[in-house]
Amino acid sequence: MMTKQKIRLLISLMGLAALSLMGFQWYWITSALALRNEQFELKVSDALQDVVRKLEKQEIIYLIRQREEIEQQQRKLEALNKNRLAQKTQTPKHRLPDEYTASAGRDGNLTGTNPTDALTPRNRSMTDFQANLINEILRQRNDELPHIERFLRIHAEQERMFEAWFDQMGRVLIPADTLGNSSVMMTVRSSVQKARHPLEKRAIRDENEAKSKTLASQTDLLKDVFKDLLFSKRPMEQRVNRLMIDSLLKKSLAERGIGLPYEFAIQNNNQSNVLFSTVAYRPDTTGSELFRASLFPNEINTLPSQLLVYFPERQAFILQNMSFTLISSALLLLVILGCFYVAVTTILKQKKLSDVKNDFINNMTHEFKTPLSTISLAVSMAREQVETPQSEKAKIQRYLGIIRDETQRLGGHVEKVLQMALLDRGEIKLKPTVVNIHDVIEKVLNNLGVQLEQREGEIELSFEATNELVEADELHLTNILTNLLDNANKYSPEAPHIAVGTHNDDDFVYVSVSDQGRGMTKEQQTKIFDPFYRVPTGNIHDVKGFGLGLSYVKKMVEAHGGAIDVESKLGKGSTFTVKLPLKHD
DSSP states (O other), X not given: OOOHHHHHHHHHHHHHHHHHHHHHHHHHHHHHHHHHHHHHHHHHHHHHHHHHHHHHHHHHHHHHHHHHHHHHHHHHHHHHHHHHHHHTSOOOSSOOOSSOXXXXXXXXXXXXXXXXXXTSGGGGSOOHHHHHHHHHHHHSTTOOHHHHHHHHHHHHHHHHHHHHHHHHTTOOOOOHHHHTOTTOOOOEEESSOSSOOHHHHHHHHHHHHHHHHHHHHHHHHHHHHHHHHHTOOOOHHHHOOHHHHHHHHHHHHHHTTOOOOOEEEEEOTTSSSEEEEOTTOOTTOOGGGEEEEEXXXXXXXXXXXXXXXXOTTHHHHHHHHTHHHHHHHHHHHHHHHHHXXXXXXXXXXXXXXXXXXHHHHHHHHHHHHHHHHHHHHHHHHHHHHHHSTTOOHHHHHHHHHHHHHHHHHHHHHHHHHHHHHHHHHTOOOOOOEEEEHHHHHHHHHHHHHHHHHHTTOEEEXXXXXXXXXXXEXXXXXXXXXXXXXXXXXXXXXXXXXXXXXXXXXXXXXXXXXXXXXXOOOHHHHTTTTSTTOOOOBTBOOOSOSXXXXXXXXXXXXXXXXXXXXXXXXXXXXXXXXXEEEBOOO
């Protein structure tokens, strides 16, 4: 049997388990939110660094173009000077062909050579070595100028050693784009001659020297470009603008799956003011909401300006991305709480039903035991009178009357229990007829008149209803009023004073039964219509019944399309009001 202690322990354990599950669920949700925030910050930081790299590349391209324009002007001047000198100099007799010459290699074989102009624009494109150099320097973002010069010297020395080795082997370098392949060096050998003409050797040497000069020139160009980049004094307003930053930011963020609205600003190097910003940018934004990135961080001896970005709808964006997780977690929590609530209410309801059942059995035993004892006693007394020669007929009739009354009382109790069972199953069928409510009240008062007279009670009638005809089952309507008046009599500790009144309102007739008895608390008023509920009276069992009367009244009134209401104050009595629909024409 489930005792109160066991029920409390079970509910406590279930509550602890539910709270633990909710705690773990909350911890998991907060951890997931923290992880999403961290991922968001990493993506934004990576996007800002990507923007910075793109701005540096654009700056390098700008500086290279500026240097190229300067060198083009210088080459034009040098070309004019060379043309003037060439007009004064005779052309050598043994001039090499423009397209192809043959020369003898060291092994005596004839070597075919494709001469190229090392100074043509197509050979001025950046070599792999120079491209690698740029990438190397960009990766070494904190290196200063001496490191860059060291890179240039090492690579230039390697290039000279490489060319000297080919010169010793008697081979001619052919530029990569001449053959359409960037990694090919071509030699054409022939077995016709074994010696090389002196003029041809000199032409090859001149060509290699020209190429070396071109390479050195391009290397110097890169060196000057990076000097300008590292020591640039160009104002920030000329290097970036709002539309450029906005487009780069939008593209970089979109590549990382962030399509969130943002606000940004460019702050100068001393952080005293903002160079430019979006319209809705808030300068007071600080803390974890603000993302920073230094612009052109490789510049030396200057404090870099900063790109400041924040996202006004950041939390909403993260929560939206986690909507499935949050909704599923909330549903899971609701299911857990719902199951806990249902389990607890079921346990408490079962406990309550068990208590009600026990009370009902006790009351039924008491209610059945009293008439049975009375019947048994009356039978014994009647038997004695029958066996006595001088028996009095009047006494025998009295005992038989007592037996009849107690038998009817037992039958009434059984009938109540059966009626409640039928009501619960919905098997009671009403037989409505046109009934005068005032006549039914007077009939019930006549039946209870003897009990009221024995207790010296008073009845106050107030029939104000002008339309007293209702369509109802007369038997059940009589039982309804009998239960209400019987309760008013039983729960009045002294001589009862009962007031019965009627009145009309719209299409209804109202019947009120008031007493000046014990009254009820608010909590008791919510339970009096429950089956088997009885208002507690302590250890004194001075009020008869099973606790079925008011439950029967409520169900039968509702079956007639009406309603019942109660008003009560503890120690001042109670008033029950029944509302029934009038007969429709």
